[in-house]
Amino acid sequence: MPRPPSYDRDAALAKAVSLFWNKGYHGSSMKQIEQALDMRPGSIYATFGSKDGLFSEALASYARQGGADLSEHMASYDSIVEGLQAYLRNIASSCADVDCAPARACLIVKTLLEASSTNPALYSQAQSVLAAIETSFAELLESAKNQGEIAAKTDCRRLARLIQGQIMGLRSMAERNLSATEVKQLGDDMAAILEAYKVHN
Amino acid sequence: MPRPPSYDRDAALAKAVSLFWNKGYHGSSMKQIEQALDMRPGSIYATFGSKDGLFSEALASYARQGGADLSEHMASYDSIVEGLQAYLRNIASSCADVDCAPARACLIVKTLLEASSTNPALYSQAQSVLAAIETSFAELLESAKNQGEIAAKTDCRRLARLIQGQIMGLRSMAERNLSATEVKQLGDDMAAILEAYKVHN
DNA sequence: TCTGTTTTTGAGCGTTCACTCAAGGTATAA
DNA sequence: TTATACCTTGAGTGAACGCTCAAAAACAGA
Numbered sequence: 001m002p003r004p005p006s007y008d009r010d011a012a013l014a015k016a017v018s019l020f021w022n023k024g025y026h027g028s029s030m031k032q033i034e035q036a037l038d039m040r041p042g043s044i045y046a047t048f049g050s051k052d053g054l055f056s057e058a059l060a061s062y063a064r065q066g067g068a069d070l071s072e073h074m075a076s077y078d079s080i081v082e083g084l085q086a087y088l089r090n091i092a093s094s095c096a097d098v099d100c101a102p103a104r105a106c107l108i109v110k111t112l113l114e115a116s117s118t119n120p121a122l123y124s125q126a127q128s129v130l131a132a133i134e135t136s137f138a139e140l141l142e143s144a145k146n147q148g149e150i151a152a153k154t155d156c157r158r159l160a161r162l163i164q165g166q167i168m169g170l171r172s173m174a175e176r177n178l179s180a181t182e183v184k185q186l187g188d189d190m191a192a193i194l195e196a197y198k199v200h201n
Numbered sequence: 202m203p204r205p206p207s208y209d210r211d212a213a214l215a216k217a218v219s220l221f222w223n224k225g226y227h228g229s230s231m232k233q234i235e236q237a238l239d240m241r242p243g244s245i246y247a248t249f250g251s252k253d254g255l256f257s258e259a260l261a262s263y264a265r266q267g268g269a270d271l272s273e274h275m276a277s278y279d280s281i282v283e284g285l286q287a288y289l290r291n292i293a294s295s296c297a298d299v300d301c302a303p304a305r306a307c308l309i310v311k312t313l314l315e316a317s318s319t320n321p322a323l324y325s326q327a328q329s330v331l332a333a334i335e336t337s338f339a340e341l342l343e344s345a346k347n348q349g350e351i352a353a354k355t356d357c358r359r360l361a362r363l364i365q366g367q368i369m370g371l372r373s374m375a376e377r378n379l380s381a382t383e384v385k386q387l388g389d390d391m392a393a394i395l396e397a398y399k400v401h402n
Numbered sequence: 403t404c405t406g407t408t409t410t411t412g413a414g415c416g417t418t419c420a421c422t423c424a425a426g427g428t429a430t431a432a
Numbered sequence: 433t434t435a436t437a438c439c440t441t442g443a444g445t446g447a448a449c450g451c452t453c454a455a456a457a458a459c460a461g462a
Contacts (some may be wrong), residue, residue: 006439026227027319030420040441042420051420099290105314112310112376116230116304127378134427161374161383162390169370173362175313177328182362189363206409224433231450241411242451252450403462410457419450427440432433 003064009047012037016058022102024114025055025122040139055111056125062107063129068069070136080144081198084137084163091170091189104174106167108133134160161195166190210248212240223303225315226256226323256312263308264330271337281345282399284366285338286392292371293388297381305375307368310335313332334360351398353357360398367391 008126019036021029030051034041046056073090077083103110108129115122137160144150148158170190174183218227220237231252239324249255274291278284296305305310309330316323338361345351351360371391375384 002438006428022318023229024315024319026225027315031418042438042442044422046439052419064223096309105432106315109373113306113373114315116226116306116376117223118225130377150402155386158383158390160387161379161387165370165374165387165391166366167370168373169366169368170312171312172369172373173366176319176331178362182359185356185359186362186366189359190366192397196393196397207458230448232448243412243453246409246451247409405462406460407440408457408459411453411455413453416450419447420445420459421447423441423443425441427438429438430436432435 010061012014012047013057013061016054017062017107020055020058021062021107021110023156024110025119026114040051048121050111052119053121054119058127059107059111059129063132066108067133067136071097078149079149080140081194084140085194087190088163088166088170089184089187091167092174092184095171095174102201106171109168109172118176126198134164137163148199151199154197162193166193206248213240213248214258214262217255218263218308219303221256221259222263222311225311227315232256253320253322256323260308260312260323260330262325264333267309268334268337275341280350280393281341281348282350285341286395289364289367289371289392290385290388292368293375293385293391296372296375297384305373310369310373328333331365335365338364349400352400355398363394367394 002157013031015036016033019033023032030041030044033044033051033054039047044054048057063117070087072097073087074083077086080117108126111122112126113128114129117123125153127162141150141154141156141159145152145156170183170186173186178186210219215232216237222234224233231242231245233243234252234255238245240248245255249258250377271288274288275281278287295301307328312323313327313331316327318324335358342351342355342357342360346353346355346357369391371384372388374387377388
């Protein structure tokens with residue numbers, strides 16, 4: 001009996017991610033959202049509830065994609081630490097490439113900074129997502145420890161935060177007008193930091 | 202003959218810095234600005250021209266203060282590299298302290314990320330400020346090189362960007378709800394990165 | 403005290419904000 | 433074909449946005 005929706009929910013979300021990633025929460029108006037999603041306000045509100053709701057779903061979608069990317073990347077590495085080093089270098093490379101993404105900086109970090117004193121719900125969500133990513137890194141590092149790649153006494157959560165800090169710094173730095181070479185060098189230098197944590201036998 | 206202004210321009214700017222640092226550009230409305238500066242719109246516009254103008258002056262003021270802080274800090278260190286290491290640890294400590302500042306993250310980075318696709322003028326200004334900071338670090342490192350603290354072949358601008366990236370990451374990470382201990386550990390770990398660049402004799 | 407200049411004031415400008423909802427359109431099931 | 437449920441539409445809501453400006457207030461010099 002009912003009429004099915006004419007739009008593709010996931011496709012709309014992807015477009016929302018792109019817009020919010022580019023312009024941020026306050027920088028994206030409903031007018032721009034309507035245009036980007038090619039949906040009228042009524043449909044948007046029926047589907048996502050509010051601008052906050054749409055942003056929240058977009059952020060979750062972005063985080064899900066990021067997690068999948070990390071998993072896929074790590075799957076092709078025997079050495080976890082080397083996989084993480086390559087991950088840092090890959091981020092630098094893709095940031096250095098001409099606008100393949102809506103922005104170089106991470107949407108989660110942009111949200112963390114923008115929402116910290118203006119939108120408690122989004123701030124909290126950004127915190128949760130970052131905590132989950134920290135956990136992902138920590139679990140990878142625990143495996144690395146079990147494989148003898150890093151010292152048994154290594155504090156994996158602490159090292160995970162160091163790595164997360166590198167990514168935050170790298171991607172934020174990439175928003176500066178640096179050359180591709182400079183961004184890649186930064187990625188290399190950050191990857192090199194992990195050398196000190198390797199067990200060399 | 203003329204009536205002198207009743208407000209203190211610098212004091213007003215300091216209050217603007219505090220508000221913008223806390224809430225960002227889009228997150229600070231003129232109503233809130235009027236309240237924070239205790240000035241009526243006419244006076245604000247006569248003094249600073251526009252919201253953009255006020256933000257621009259606030260950002261410049263913040264950067265000036267940051268530069269002065271760095272100079273003052275470094276003055277008390279014979280070893281430049283050790284001074285920079287202590288600088289990173291100090292940032293971590295002050296971020297860990299209970300709200301001594303309007304926000305933990307850096308206003309310049311917040312502006313860089315927020316303005317990149319919504320306000321070219323502020324984006325450009327943030328880029329300039331960050332480039333100047335990079336230069337400050339690079340000059341310090343050149344001195345360190347001359348003093349034999351770091352290898353003669355060190356690329357100082359490149360290392361300067363690595364340090365700047367650490368600060369960006371550290372202060373962004375501090376916006377997460379981490380414990381004081383965790384933030385300080387991150388500061389320690391980032392300071393430790395510079396050990397690898399020291400010439401040990 | 404009076405005059406001249408400047409600052410302060412705040413009501414209010416037009417615009418844009420996020421959002422609503424009654425009306426009309428379009429699919430499915432009978 | 434008809435009935436029914438759902439979806440789409442877009443003009444329009446009140447509120448908040450950044451900003452203006454004529455009038456009132458406050459100072460310094462005469």
